[in-house]
Amino acid sequence: xxxxxxxxxxxxxxxxxxxxxxxxxxxxxxxxxxxxxxxxxxxxxxxxxxxxxxxxxxxxxxxxxxxxxxxxxxxxxxxxxxxxxxxxxxxxxxxxxxxxxxxxxxxxxxxxxxxxxxxxxxxxxxxxxxxxxxxxxxxxxxxxxxxxxxxxxxxxxxxxxxxxxxxxxxxxxxxxxxxxxxxxxxxxxxxxxxxxxxxxxxxxxxxxxxxxxxxxxxxxxxxxxxxxxxxxxxxxxxxxxxxxxxxxxxxxxxxxxxxxxxxxxxxxxxxxxxxxxxxxxxxxxxxxxxxxxxxxxxxxxxxxxxxxxxxxxxxxxxxxxxxxxxxxxxxxxxxxxxxxxxxxxxxxxxxxxxxxxxxxxxxxxxxxxxxxxxxxxxxxxxxxxxxxxxxxxxx
Numbered sequence: 001x002x003x004x005x006x007x008x009x010x011x012x013x014x015x016x017x018x019x020x021x022x023x024x025x026x027x028x029x030x031x032x033x034x035x036x037x038x039x040x041x042x043x044x045x046x047x048x049x050x051x052x053x054x055x056x057x058x059x060x061x062x063x064x065x066x067x068x069x070x071x072x073x074x075x076x077x078x079x080x081x082x083x084x085x086x087x088x089x090x091x092x093x094x095x096x097x098x099x100x101x102x103x104x105x106x107x108x109x110x111x112x113x114x115x116x117x118x119x120x121x122x123x124x125x126x127x128x129x130x131x132x133x134x135x136x137x138x139x140x141x142x143x144x145x146x147x148x149x150x151x152x153x154x155x156x157x158x159x160x161x162x163x164x165x166x167x168x169x170x171x172x173x174x175x176x177x178x179x180x181x182x183x184x185x186x187x188x189x190x191x192x193x194x195x196x197x198x199x200x201x202x203x204x205x206x207x208x209x210x211x212x213x214x215x216x217x218x219x220x221x222x223x224x225x226x227x228x229x230x231x232x233x234x235x236x237x238x239x240x241x242x243x244x245x246x247x248x249x250x251x252x253x254x255x256x257x258x259x260x261x262x263x264x265x266x267x268x269x270x271x272x273x274x275x276x277x278x279x280x281x282x283x284x285x286x287x288x289x290x291x292x293x294x295x296x297x298x299x300x301x302x303x304x305x306x307x308x309x310x311x312x313x314x315x316x317x318x319x320x321x322x323x324x325x326x327x328x329x330x331x332x333x334x335x336x337x338x339x340x341x342x343x344x345x346x347x348x349x350x351x352x353x354x355x356x357x358x359x360x361x362x363x364x365x366x367x368x369x370x371x372x373x374x375x376x377x378x379x380x381x382x383x384x385x386x387x388x389x390x391x392x393x394x395x
Contacts, residue, residue: 002393003036004028005100007128008109010041011048013264013290015297016199016313017111022294023198024109024142026205027383031390040099040106042092042124053094060091081154088123096124100131105393107386108141110174110198112333114163114184115147116155118230129162138169140389143198143382145333146176149183160184170389172382175336193385196378197337199313200320206295210302210322217257218362219300220248222275222287223310224267228330233350235330241271243353245278247308250359260287261300263311306366308358312337319375324365326358340378342371 006028008021025037041048049057064087071080100106106128116122132139141163150156163171164187173180177194185192203209222244225237235243251258260275262268272287291297301307301314302321309315309327312334318325319341327347329335338347346361 001034001036002032002105003038003103004390005038005040005103005106006109007040007042007106007113007124009043009111010039011045012043013266014311014313015263015291015294016311016316018294019199019202019205019297019313019317020110020143020197023201023205024107024386027198027201027386028107028390030383031387035390038099038103040096040128042121042128044092044095048095056090056094060087063087063090078154081158084120084155085123085126088120089127092124093127096127096131100128100135100137103137105389106132106137106139107389108139108144110143110145112145112147113141114144114159114173114180116150116153116159117148122155122159126158126162129165129168132167133165136167138389138392139167140170140386141172142386143172143174143195146173146179146184147331147333149179160186164190169392170385172385175333175340191385191388193381195381195385196375197313197316198382199316200375200379200382202298202317202320206298208295208298208302208321214305214323215257215303216305217259217303218251219304219307220244220251220258220260221308221310221314222260222262222268222272223328223330224265225271225274227310228350231331233330235350235353237271241275241278243355244275246355247358248275248279250355251362254359254363256305258286262288262290263314264290264297268311306362308362319370322370324362324368326362326365341374 006021006025009017010021028035028037046057067084067087113121113125164185168190170191171180171185172193172195174195174197181192225240228235228240248258260272262272269290276287288300291300298317301317301323304323306324307314307318309318309325315325315327315337327334329347329349334347338344346365348358
């Protein structure tokens with residue numbers, strides 16, 4: 001029986017990451033039901049640490065806490081790289097070695113694993129690839145996001161080195177195929193492709209489709225207030241809050257009911273509560289509670305008349321379930337997604353946040369359909385390349 005490690009963000013309170021892990025496991029099991037899945041969480045919670053494991057964990061927590069002050073004005077020096085590598089190594093390396101022992105393959109379950117400016121996922125990739133190289137374990141990245149590239153940032157260059165080893169067999173991306181081909185991958189033996197996000201398989205993975213009689217409610221997806229600035233834009237938290245306030249008021253003027261919801265992250269939910277206060281709304285039913293799991297989140301999505309999307313996987317899962325979407329663009333990944341599915345006119349840049357135009361787009365999308373041939377092609381490519389990688393294990 002083959003053992004396949006599926007790498008992802010299992011413990012994080014973000015429905016998108018949970019769905020990526022579960023959809024990837026579903027596709028692997030569809031190819032080979034006998035495969036034993038080993039779930040490897042790149043950022044496990046404290047309760048998963050036992051005994052002496054807690055010592056390096058707490059040291060790493062201290063280093064993480066003070067790193068913000070140390071590197072407040074400096075982002076790409078060698079010292080910062082080695083400091084951060086060490087703090088993440090302390091936290092997770094021993095777990096990785098234990099969990100990846102004796103596995104036959106490693107699959108990264110989608111998401112933004114090819115990024116280096118935020119979240120620290122590049123350090124996890126490096127550590128996993130060192131273990132894979134030492135033990136000659138074949139590796140695939142499945143429908144991952146590509147979030148930037150730099151010739152001068154040591155974090156990016158070390159990430160690039162990690163994914164150009166011979167054990168790194170396949171990488172597919174949901175978005176920036178050009179950066180992947182032209183900048184990241186130099187190993188001619190690595191197979192590269194543009195595919196759909198694994199979350200496009202939610203209808204089969206969860207045996208779920210859009211409600212036949214959806215409600216008259218517009219689901220307004222909220223996101224943390226400083227997300228634009230975190231990704232190099234200028235829109236402030238106050239300006240984003242004011243935009244959402246005007247959006248809700250416009251939705252009411254059009255005669256649509258509405259409710260706020262989030263993908264589950266605490267900062268997003270907090271922003272939603274702040275928005276209700278700004279609206280002077282005391283009705284607590286106007287913000288849905290955080291979904292307990294992927295199924296609960298998808299039940300929310302499939303019931304809406306339309307989703308106003310902020311988080312990428314609020315948009316992707318709506319698209320997968322045939323729920324109309326109008327969305328924000330605060331990151332390149334949303335811009336590329338809108339372009340790929342043929343809906344550029346329904347996603348709005350920071351410079352395009354005109355309420356009337358957005359409301360008109362929402363009304364238009366309520367009365368239009370998706371090009372299912374595009375979606376079917378994206379889904380098929382995701383499945384085919386993952387199956388190709390699985391076939392390599394039998395050769």
